[in-house]
Amino acid sequence: MKNKSGSFKERIRANSKLNLLDDTTIESSISLICIRVPKTEIYSSSQVRKFFDVERIREMGNSLVEHGQIQPIVVYPKDDQGYKIQKGERRWRGAMSNDNVKFLDCIIRVKGTVFEQLAENIIREALTPFETGRAIIQAKKEKGLDNKQISLKLTISEARVSAFIKAASCPLQIEVAYKEGKIGDVDTINSLRIAYNINKRLVNEALENSISRKEAKALVKSLKINHKVKLVKKARSVRIKYNDHLGYIDLKGESKDGFIDIILDNNSEKVIVPVSDIHVVGYFEFCMQN
Numbered sequence: 001m002k003n004k005s006g007s008f009k010e011r012i013r014a015n016s017k018l019n020l021l022d023d024t025t026i027e028s029s030i031s032l033i034c035i036r037v038p039k040t041e042i043y044s045s046s047q048v049r050k051f052f053d054v055e056r057i058r059e060m061g062n063s064l065v066e067h068g069q070i071q072p073i074v075v076y077p078k079d080d081q082g083y084k085i086q087k088g089e090r091r092w093r094g095a096m097s098n099d100n101v102k103f104l105d106c107i108i109r110v111k112g113t114v115f116e117q118l119a120e121n122i123i124r125e126a127l128t129p130f131e132t133g134r135a136i137i138q139a140k141k142e143k144g145l146d147n148k149q150i151s152l153k154l155t156i157s158e159a160r161v162s163a164f165i166k167a168a169s170c171p172l173q174i175e176v177a178y179k180e181g182k183i184g185d186v187d188t189i190n191s192l193r194i195a196y197n198i199n200k201r202l203v204n205e206a207l208e209n210s211i212s213r214k215e216a217k218a219l220v221k222s223l224k225i226n227h228k229v230k231l232v233k234k235a236r237s238v239r240i241k242y243n244d245h246l247g248y249i250d251l252k253g254e255s256k257d258g259f260i261d262i263i264l265d266n267n268s269e270k271v272i273v274p275v276s277d278i279h280v281v282g283y284f285e286f287c288m289q290n
Contacts, residue, residue, distance in 0.1 A: 034072050036103045039095045041082040042075060060094025064101050072105040083108070129186040130175050133168030136161060166190050171200075177207045184213065191216035198223040239282040242273055246281070 073088025083106060085092055095101040127135070136150055147165070151158040163186045170193045177183050183192070188211065195216070196203040206219060237248040245264045253261025255272045262271050262278065 034105050034107050037075075037083055037106045039092065039101060039104050041078075042073070042085060042092055042104060042106065043082050044085045044089050044092065057090065057093045058097050060090060061096075061098030061101060064091070064094055065098055069105050072107045074109050075106045077108055128175070128178060129164055129167040129189055130170060130178070133164040133166070136164055137168055160186075163187065163190055166193065169193070171196055173204060173207060177211075182207060182210045183216075188213045188216045191220050195220045195223050237283070238280055241279045241281050242271075242277060247271075249278075 069091070071088070071091070073091050074086040075083035076086060077083075086109060092104060095104050136154075139145065139153075140147075140150060145153070147158050147161045151161045154161070167186050167189045170189055174183070174189060174192050174196065177192075178189060183189055191213070192203055192207070192211070195206075198220075202219070202223065206215075211219075237251055239246065239248055240262060241247075242262060242264065245266060247262050247264035250261035250263050250270055253270065253272075255261050258275060259272050260275050260278065262273060263269070264271060
């Protein structure tokens with residue numbers, strides 16, 4: 001097998017087709033060593049991206065065979081498992097999907113952070129809002145940063161950071177609908193997340209078709225009106241006994257002198273009885289709804 005020499009970019013500029021069976025070492029133009037590694041010695045762990053389109057991954061594998069590898073993936077130095085991926089998981093998955101690809105060109109880089117993954121994927125590969133949210137949560141935990149600091153690092157608004165974080169907690173049905181193209185943005189996702197917490201059935205029905213941002217907001221508004229949570233207040237009344245039945249005094253009763261309004265436990269209707277016929281046994285707390 002004929003070895004190829006020169007920097008990686010020089011070879012691309014010369015429009016040479018990369019032979020992925022060629023395991024020669026190449027020097028990259030940024031003074032890092034680019035080595036050819038058997039794809040089976042490369043592995044993925046805790047990547048920012050969680051969802052990969054199977055068909056596009058298959059296409060990536062076919063492209064690697066047809067056109068060669070245009071850009072190396074970035075990995076950590078070899079450990080007991082092999083070379084852990086920092087950047088380029090889609091290329092690796094594409095290679096794994098095609099038996100004709102045996103090797104991948106890899107740049108070994110000692111350090112890679114979740115911010116590097118985020119920057120690469122947000123700009124180049126469009127992470128889903130759910131993946132972005134989970135990555136931000138990971139970054140906050142890893143670096144001890146708040147939303148404002150995250151927004152400065154990613155050059156997006158603090159409100160956007162918050163929206164991505166909230167999207168990460170969406171139920172699976174909403175995430176699937178997004179991947180199927182029924183939902184278009186993080187604002188729609190979060191409207192549906194709120195609606196789902198109020199009425200799961202209606203949201204699942206709505207997700208059978210595409211739903212716009214405006215429609216999602218209207219759904220939330222409607223559900224909040226129709227399923228408004230009533231305020232509950234604690235009330236206290238006198239606990240009584242009447243003819244061997246327990247009940248309580250109706251404090252709003254309007255019976256005449258010598259009589260009293262009571263409500264027995266086994267009867268929701270008001271009963272008017274002589275005061276002398278009841279016995280006080282204590283106090284009773286109950287809920288009143290507005």
